[in-house]
Amino acid sequence: MTTPTTDTAIDTATAGETGSGTDARVNLIGLTREALAEAMADIGEKPFRAKQLWHWMYYRGATDFAAMTDLSKTLRTKLEERFVVARPKAAREQTSTDGTRKWLFEFTDGQKAETVFIPDEDRGTVCISSQVGCTLTCRFCHTGTQRLVRNLTPAEIVGQFLAARDSYGEWPTPMDERRMLSNVVLMGMGEPLYNFDNVAAAMRIVMADDGIALSRRRITLSTSGVVPEIHRCGKELNVNLAISLHAPDDDTRNVIMPINKKYPLKELIQACRDYPGASNARRITFEYVMLKGLNDTPAHARALIKLVKGLPCKFNLIPFNPWPGTPYECSDADTIHTFAEIIWNAGLSAPIRTPRGRDILAACGQLKTDSEKLSARERRLQAEKAWAEKEAAV
Numbered sequence: 001m002t003t004p005t006t007d008t009a010i011d012t013a014t015a016g017e018t019g020s021g022t023d024a025r026v027n028l029i030g031l032t033r034e035a036l037a038e039a040m041a042d043i044g045e046k047p048f049r050a051k052q053l054w055h056w057m058y059y060r061g062a063t064d065f066a067a068m069t070d071l072s073k074t075l076r077t078k079l080e081e082r083f084v085v086a087r088p089k090a091a092r093e094q095t096s097t098d099g100t101r102k103w104l105f106e107f108t109d110g111q112k113a114e115t116v117f118i119p120d121e122d123r124g125t126v127c128i129s130s131q132v133g134c135t136l137t138c139r140f141c142h143t144g145t146q147r148l149v150r151n152l153t154p155a156e157i158v159g160q161f162l163a164a165r166d167s168y169g170e171w172p173t174p175m176d177e178r179r180m181l182s183n184v185v186l187m188g189m190g191e192p193l194y195n196f197d198n199v200a201a202a203m204r205i206v207m208a209d210d211g212i213a214l215s216r217r218r219i220t221l222s223t224s225g226v227v228p229e230i231h232r233c234g235k236e237l238n239v240n241l242a243i244s245l246h247a248p249d250d251d252t253r254n255v256i257m258p259i260n261k262k263y264p265l266k267e268l269i270q271a272c273r274d275y276p277g278a279s280n281a282r283r284i285t286f287e288y289v290m291l292k293g294l295n296d297t298p299a300h301a302r303a304l305i306k307l308v309k310g311l312p313c314k315f316n317l318i319p320f321n322p323w324p325g326t327p328y329e330c331s332d333a334d335t336i337h338t339f340a341e342i343i344w345n346a347g348l349s350a351p352i353r354t355p356r357g358r359d360i361l362a363a364c365g366q367l368k369t370d371s372e373k374l375s376a377r378e379r380r381l382q383a384e385k386a387w388a389e390k391e392a393a394v
């Protein structure tokens, strides 16, 4: 875990990338408004300059001070000498046959994380990473085989969204509902609640009215179930909450999500019941990956219904997306439909998600930043070794 970064001091370590590892200029992206005003004060400028810069960076999407035409030429030169407005660099960009796009973003220290854009008819969702790697070891998740390298900074988190919008040229910020990149899910690499301060700082920027202006109702934070931070998330951000549930009982969940041993289902479900604003209009989403023979029987479905009784919620049933070396298989289509029907009949929404971007390994649980060429058996052994090492380290 890195140090939280909600303070207003300008700190190149937390301010984000500069676009070049050798560039010592401070990246203005990711700074709080207060930090931006301080940065202006440091160069002898009035606080209102911060407001102008904010508009250029987050409403217009400018990355070049020369484009900021309501600033004097002298000021633009001064800014250019000290600062940059930088995004992470796209080391790789892939577009699936279904339109899903995946980027491998590289940060100034050479670390990388993946971001995915999923276009739908009525929305476009950007799935953002919060960490490089992950401390957790969810058995169905490709990222879970990768050790945690570090938390992403606010600049690196918001920078993924900015870079995705650059890719589609969605600037200036559309002020009506017709946005292509209309939603954010914190569901990429990492556990966002283990990097909450930085995630919250980035989401405050994304939500700010005079910039990107994305409503909190269009942001969903997905957690494996870090119970103490769930309450904080509701209180401080109040974005939509999604839980990676994947099992209706502790015995099954302990196997596929070892974090359950620390925060068992009873505590997790209580945290969901206590989440502020949970109502029928704003239901908590339970993600449920369908794993053949493990969590997919009618008895599991009935146990789920009992578990969430009285809680305003919906399910997302996710056919498991295999990745190289995984020990699991996806449940059969009939099994998934029977499972969904049992939940539907209990009055709960349980759509079966269509896997997106499978051909570019962009689907749920498939993200991982290395691309070693290994056989399936070698990959499986490697995954088992990685899980064992991570669990021993906890």
Ligand code: SF4
Residues within 6 Å of the ligand: 134, 135, 136, 137, 138, 141, 142, 143, 144, 145, 188, 189, 190, 191, 224, 244
């Ligand atoms: S599902 Fe999320 S929390 Fe679990 S290992 Fe994967 S990235 Fe980490």
